[in-house]
Every structure is written in structure tokens, then in C-alpha cells.
Amino acid sequence: MKFVKMQGCGNDYIYVNGAEEKVADKAELARRLSDRHFGIGGDGVIFINPSEQADFEMEMYNADGSRSEMCGNGIRCVAKYVYDYGLTDKNPVRIESGGSVKTLELHLKDGKVDTVTVDMGEPILEAEKIPVDATQFADGGEGILNRRIRMEIGGEPAEAAVTCVSMGNPHAVIYVDDVDGLDLEKIGPVHEHHPAFPKAVNTEFIRVLDRTQQQMRVWERGTGETLACGTGACASVVASILNGKTDREVTVHLPGGDLQIEWRESDGHVYMTGPARIVFEGTV
Numbered sequence: 001m002k003f004v005k006m007q008g009c010g011n012d013y014i015y016v017n018g019a020e021e022k023v024a025d026k027a028e029l030a031r032r033l034s035d036r037h038f039g040i041g042g043d044g045v046i047f048i049n050p051s052e053q054a055d056f057e058m059e060m061y062n063a064d065g066s067r068s069e070m071c072g073n074g075i076r077c078v079a080k081y082v083y084d085y086g087l088t089d090k091n092p093v094r095i096e097s098g099g100s101v102k103t104l105e106l107h108l109k110d111g112k113v114d115t116v117t118v119d120m121g122e123p124i125l126e127a128e129k130i131p132v133d134a135t136q137f138a139d140g141g142e143g144i145l146n147r148r149i150r151m152e153i154g155g156e157p158a159e160a161a162v163t164c165v166s167m168g169n170p171h172a173v174i175y176v177d178d179v180d181g182l183d184l185e186k187i188g189p190v191h192e193h194h195p196a197f198p199k200a201v202n203t204e205f206i207r208v209l210d211r212t213q214q215q216m217r218v219w220e221r222g223t224g225e226t227l228a229c230g231t232g233a234c235a236s237v238v239a240s241i242l243n244g245k246t247d248r249e250v251t252v253h254l255p256g257g258d259l260q261i262e263w264r265e266s267d268g269h270v271y272m273t274g275p276a277r278i279v280f281e282g283t284v
Contacts, residue, residue, distance in 0.1 A: 010256020072230015
């Protein structure tokens with residue numbers, strides 16, 4: 001099977017042309033190939049398939065074999081793949097993922113895709129649609145802004161304030177003073193599988209630097225800590241705007257690089273701009 005390893009801000013996936021390669025058990029393949037010691041190594045596997053409602057479909061599997069509805073960094077790399085490998089000459093290109101169609105504007109350099117702007121659509125802020133079980137919050141309030149959850153971390157009681165947003169997949173945004181010092185291997189799984197989140201959750205830990213910049217680390221459901229998360233960056237900016245912490249255009253600094261996020265007032269859509277890179281090609 002032919003594959004291409006690609007990354008967007010260090011969020012790396014193994015990309016497969018689903019129109020040419022037929023795989024019986026995609027979840028098992030994703031688990032095997034994503035292993036960084038015994039496989040190719042990556043945050044998951046993405047199949048690029050034909051689509052009836054868009055130009056292409058992105059079918060995404062996390063490193064543990066679970067399905068994911070959307071990946072902001074991953075979909076930028078899909079756009080680069082289909083353009084650079086001559087599957088399309090369209091710009092913008094429309095890509096379906098998890099039943100939703102995104103429009104991607106390609107920014108070229110020397111005839112190849114360098115960066116991509118993705119129209120991520122409107123954020124989902126209704127608890128039942130994220131989904132969030134609001135009865136599990138500890139504060140007895142309403143809505144999804146700055147709600148408190150209780151948990152145990154390392155046998156000790158803990159509490160956190162979360163703002164919940166869906167960008168096609170569920171996110172919980174938490175504000176902290178020290179992003180770098182967090183032990184995400186310890187606290188990430190506790191948040192991911194908290195009973196407030198019936199489909200598990202991606203958790204963003206944010207330090208706001210000023211009105212136009214914030215630092216972020218992320219624990220992604222089904223994968224663990226990654227160097228970047230595009231949908232998470234979008235969710236974190238939406239949360240920061242709703243909480244009055246930033247302006248509507250924000251640079252999000254991630255371990256793997258920077259993403260430019262804008263939540264436009266004109267149409268209510270969130271726009272993400274970031275790089276897409278080919279790491280290497282191969283066969284397995």
C-alpha cells in the first residue's frame with residue numbers, strides 16, 4: 001500500500017488514497033501504522049476518498065483506531081495532497097469530513113500548496129449538540145461557558161472551569177497560568193473521559209498572552225498529546241472571545257507551530273490558516 005506522511009504544525013498523519021487502496025479493517029490498520037516504534041508513526045491515518053457531495057472525502061482514524069469527525073490540521077494536508085499530486089486543479093477545494101463539507105482556499109508557493117485557509121463553519125455552542133451532559137457540572141449553572149467539573153487526579157480531588165465548544169468534534173477549553181508545566185499524561189485522560197462528555201472530549205489548556213495571542217497545549221481524545229490541533233485552536237479562540245479574553249483574530253502558539261484563527265462577525269464562521277507539509281512518501 002502506498003502512503004504519504006504529512007504534517008500540519010507537527011500534527012502528523014499517514015495519508016492514503018482511498019480510491020486506489022482497498023483496506024478491509026481500517027481501524028486495525030490505523031492502530032498498527034500509527035505506532036511510532038513498530039509502525040510508520042503518526043497521530044492517525046487519513047483516507048482520501050471520492051465524495052458525492054464534495055470534491056473529496058476525508059475519512060479519519062485516530063492512533064487508537066477510533067473514528068474522528070474532523071481534524072483541522074489533517075484537512076489542510078488533504079487539500080495539499082489532492083492539489084500537489086494532481087487529483088484536482090480546483091482552488092478553492094471542497095472536502096467532506098464527518099458528514100460536513102468544508103471549503104479550503106489554497107495559497108501556493110512555486111506551484112505547490114504552502115498554506116491553507118479553512119472555512120471551519122460556525123461553532124456549536126449548545127450543550128446537547130457538542131455533546132455535553134450539563135447535569136455533570138458541579139456549579140449548577142446554565143450554558144457551556146466557564147462551567148466547573150470535579151474529578152480525581154492521582155487519587156486527589158481536583159476541579160477545573162471549562163468552556164465547551166464543538167467545531168464538528170467536542171472540545172473543553174481550560175485557562176491556566178503555566179501551560180508548559182502541565183503533566184498532560186496524568187491529567188489529560190481524566191478530562192477526556194469525564195462523565196460530562198458522553199463521547200469523550202479534546203481538552204485545550206490555554207494561557208492568554210494578550211488580546212491577539214494565546215499559547216495552547218492539547219490532549220486529543222483517542223491519541224493523547226499532539227503538537228497541534230486545528231479544531232482545538234479554533235475552539236480555544238471561540239472560547240476566549242466568548243469569555244472576553246481576546247479580539248476576534250488570534251494567533252495560537254502551539255508546540256508544533258502557529259495557527260491564525262479568525263471568528264468573523266460578518267458570517268459567524270471560524271477561519272483557520274496554517275501550513276501543510278509533506279514529510280515523506282513510502283509503501284508498506
